[in-house]
Amino acid sequence: MPLVEREQWAQVMSRRLAKRAARARPSDERLLKSAQRLNQKHFAGALRFTSIGFADMERLWGSCTFTDGAIRIARRAAPLPEWVLDYLVMHELAHLVHSDHGPEFHEVENRYPLTERAKGYLLALDAMV
């Protein structure tokens, strides 16, 4: 491969890798603010998370890696109303306390007063697709 071509290829590849890295560790100002606010309000600021941001997800609305505290919210949730987005963040924050969906988890999740409403909203939305 000629040098020029090789350099171009290297550029394309590094751009792709940067994009992939951004996707793997997405960071989004809006989600971070929401998480910080909810953490203060419902956990007395006690939770520790390493990253939060939007990511491409087909089926789930969000995910949380319990071990390293990385929270991801589905990119398709970005246009949802603020209070529904807050619920999604709250759900993932609650996973930093309990990794499963047991009764103790729901107790934590329900500290967010619009939890039941937001769940209904998302159920209805999922039913439409």
Ligand SMILES: [Zn+2]
């Ligand atoms: Zn969950």
